[in-house]
Amino acid sequence: MYFLLFFTLACLSTCYCRTENDEKAESMCGLLRQSLTSTSVSVEIDKKGFHRDVVTTVEFSPDGPSDLQALVVHKWPRGIYVDPYQLASLSEHTDWQVLLDSAIDLEVPAHKTVGLVAFVFPALHGRIPRLLKVTVPVHGRYHEPSFDGKKFTSIDLDPPELLLRTGKCQLSYLDPHTIVDAPCTADNSSICQWARIQHKQGQASFQLPVGDGLLVIPVCSATLLVTLVCCVALAKTVWKHQLFTH
Amino acid sequence: NRVLFTASVAIRLALVAYGDYQDRTMAVKYTDIDYHVFTDAARFITKGESPYNRSTYRYTPLIAWLLTPNIYLNPMFGKLLFIICDVLSGLLMYRILCLRGLGSQAACRMCSLWLLNPLPIGVSSRGNAESILAALVLGTLLCMEGRRLVWAAMLYGLSVHMKIYPITYALPICLTLRTPDTGAGEEKERQTWRRLLGFIRSFLNQELLLFAGVAAGVFCGLTSFFYHMYGWEFLHETYLYHLTRRDIRHNFSPYFYMLYLTADSSWSLGLGLAAFLPQLILLLLVSWAFHLDLALCCFLHTAIFVSFNKVCTSQYFLWYLCLLPLVIPRLSLSPKQGMGLLALWFAGQGVWLGPAYFLEFEGYNTFLLIWLAGLLFLVINCFILIQIIAHYKPEQTAQRLKSD
Numbered sequence: 001m002y003f004l005l006f007f008t009l010a011c012l013s014t015c016y017c018r019t020e021n022d023e024k025a026e027s028m029c030g031l032l033r034q035s036l037t038s039t040s041v042s043v044e045i046d047k048k049g050f051h052r053d054v055v056t057t058v059e060f061s062p063d064g065p066s067d068l069q070a071l072v073v074h075k076w077p078r079g080i081y082v083d084p085y086q087l088a089s090l091s092e093h094t095d096w097q098v099l100l101d102s103a104i105d106l107e108v109p110a111h112k113t114v115g116l117v118a119f120v121f122p123a124l125h126g127r128i129p130r131l132l133k134v135t136v137p138v139h140g141r142y143h144e145p146s147f148d149g150k151k152f153t154s155i156d157l158d159p160p161e162l163l164l165r166t167g168k169c170q171l172s173y174l175d176p177h178t179i180v181d182a183p184c185t186a187d188n189s190s191i192c193q194w195a196r197i198q199h200k201q202g203q204a205s206f207q208l209p210v211g212d213g214l215l216v217i218p219v220c221s222a223t224l225l226v227t228l229v230c231c232v233a234l235a236k237t238v239w240k241h242q243l244f245t246h
Numbered sequence: 247n248r249v250l251f252t253a254s255v256a257i258r259l260a261l262v263a264y265g266d267y268q269d270r271t272m273a274v275k276y277t278d279i280d281y282h283v284f285t286d287a288a289r290f291i292t293k294g295e296s297p298y299n300r301s302t303y304r305y306t307p308l309i310a311w312l313l314t315p316n317i318y319l320n321p322m323f324g325k326l327l328f329i330i331c332d333v334l335s336g337l338l339m340y341r342i343l344c345l346r347g348l349g350s351q352a353a354c355r356m357c358s359l360w361l362l363n364p365l366p367i368g369v370s371s372r373g374n375a376e377s378i379l380a381a382l383v384l385g386t387l388l389c390m391e392g393r394r395l396v397w398a399a400m401l402y403g404l405s406v407h408m409k410i411y412p413i414t415y416a417l418p419i420c421l422t423l424r425t426p427d428t429g430a431g432e433e434k435e436r437q438t439w440r441r442l443l444g445f446i447r448s449f450l451n452q453e454l455l456l457f458a459g460v461a462a463g464v465f466c467g468l469t470s471f472f473y474h475m476y477g478w479e480f481l482h483e484t485y486l487y488h489l490t491r492r493d494i495r496h497n498f499s500p501y502f503y504m505l506y507l508t509a510d511s512s513w514s515l516g517l518g519l520a521a522f523l524p525q526l527i528l529l530l531l532v533s534w535a536f537h538l539d540l541a542l543c544c545f546l547h548t549a550i551f552v553s554f555n556k557v558c559t560s561q562y563f564l565w566y567l568c569l570l571p572l573v574i575p576r577l578s579l580s581p582k583q584g585m586g587l588l589a590l591w592f593a594g595q596g597v598w599l600g601p602a603y604f605l606e607f608e609g610y611n612t613f614l615l616i617w618l619a620g621l622l623f624l625v626i627n628c629f630i631l632i633q634i635i636a637h638y639k640p641e642q643t644a645q646r647l648k649s650d
Contacts, residue, residue, distance in 0.1 A: 001609060049609040085282065109494065109509070142495055143508050151611040209611035216507045219617065221506045224520060226621045227554065230628040231524035234550070235531055237632045242535030243640050 025162040027064040035064040040199040052142040065166040072120040095187035110141040145213035150205040163194035254361035261371035281373025332377040337359040338384035382570035403464025421537035423454040498558040499623040503617035545569035553627040594626040
């Protein structure tokens with residue numbers, strides 16, 4: 001009988017503990033859920049020409065969990081690229097790190113390559129700022145010449161995805177359509193589950209100059225003509241002043 | 247003499263030190279990106295891997311090997327090596343000028359055109375490896391002037407291994423070393439095929455075969471050694487990439503816009519060949535016309551090669567600038583005319599750099615302007631070369647070929 005009483009008490013206490021842990025986890029996840037709805041991310045483009053800065057601004061909600069981790073996922077079109085060596089030397093002065101999904105060819109023109117996915121891991125240091133800005137330098141690729149008289153081509157950057165996670169929340173408590181798999185850290189050693197926020201602000205875009213394909217014939221003719229004239233002039237001079245043995 | 251060389255070393259060392267300071271403190275770096283490429287490749291070698299793991303490393307593994315002390319000793323080692331080669335080039339220039347009959351004072355003044363010239367000073371202190379090649383080419387010329395053929399051949403083989411363009415010097419060197427025509431003209435003119443046979447046979451003499459054998463041996467030896475170590479990647483990155491390179495991004499070449507617009511069309515191959523023909527014809531002509539004066543011949547070769555090339559960046563200018571001081575003493579141009587030509591050359595570059603800046607850093611569509619500036623630069627280069635050729639007064643030493 002005492003054994004039965006003891007057994008019942010033990011079961012009740014475990015249930016109580018588990019409920020308390022569950023409550024704690026639920027409250028953490030509640031904070032996370034709140035963050036997902038009230039955090040927003042936007043992107044804008046700085047500088048001009050072929051070398052630009054993509055500035056990602058994240059506005060965090062003030063009541064998020066303390067050990068929040070963030071990950072910004074950029075899906076960029078093939079018209080731009082990042083220089084991994086530049087990023088490596090930048091990472092010595094900044095507190096964010098970038099992981100790229102594939103090796104980058106720095107010289108290939110746009111139509112001969114594919115877009116890239118960049119995972120930007122800002123370091124939050126256990127303290128969530130109100131506003132976080134991450135500036136990633138990008139470079140434009142040369143594009144195919146245009147055959148419709150347009151002098152510029154447009155590069156459109158979709159707004160990035162902002163992913164959040166916290167160690168204390170099992171993401172199974174959240175809506176399943178907000179859960180994505182992504183690398184846990186910039187060294188890509190493991191994959192974790194992250195929660196995706198809902199607010200995304202509009203596209204950013206910029207223009208890159210392209211060659212005018214309609215001028216192909218005049219350009220080729222004029223180039224070949226000038227080089228021919230120079231070649232003939234030089235050849236004449238060389239022949240006239242050649243050194244003779246006597 | 248000693249003052250000149252000491253001063254040139256001091257200036258270069260000071261700039262290397264300043265460059266280190268600027269790299270550490272300012273956002274715009276002094277050191278060229280190529281130096282970081284060399285250092286990264288050297289790091290791979292110290293780990294026992296291939297230097298071609300470093301993307302955009304498109305040089306011989308020898309450079310990465312030479313720079314391994316960057317990792318073991320000090321990152322500055324490479325720059326010090328390039329500076330030493332730079333000053334060594336000045337010394338070799340001095341020796342060649344003296345051998346060609348110039349007095350010591352005048353030779354010093356000519357060398358100062360290289361030793362105190364901001365372009366090679368800047369290039370070496372920023373960490374580009376062009377000075378190694380300048381030293382090798384000048385070494386080859388010095389040995390040819392002094393008739394030390396084995397050394398010349400070894401240096402020549404090494405320089406071709408490091409960069410492909412010295413291969414163009416093969417023809418003037420062969421023409422210099424072949425047995426000259428020894429008269430008896432009428433007999434030869436009777437039959438063309440016999441004349442042709444005699445011409446070909448004149449190439450088969452002991453000196454030329456010795457030179458060709460040693461140079462080819464050095465080149466093939468190095469190539470097969472590195473091929474054995476690094477495989478196909480070595481061949482592709484060091485040689486094939488440069489031969490088939492179709493960089494359509496803006497550069498000084500007059501063909502840049504034409505190649506950009508036709509990059510994916512069916513004309514691309516034909517146009518590439520059409521662009522190659524002026525280079526080839528001019529190089530053959532210059533070899534034949536000036537082979538008696540090897541320094542002038544090599545200078546003209548490289549200047550024409552660079553000006554008519556499908557890709558032309560400012561690093562290439564050093565390839566012929568290191569030979570210019572050898573040519574200047576025999577020019578009958580006045581200093582005023584010389585300065586005028588120099589100003590014209592810089593103006594041509596300036597006219598190109600303006601629209602290029604606006605394209606790359608401000609985003610304006612200045613392609614047409616860049617193209618026209620490239621054509622103008624070609625015209626200016628040809629004009630300068632024509633002036634140099636027209637005002638060249640060769641020494642009356644054409645007969646000394648076989649007599650010593």
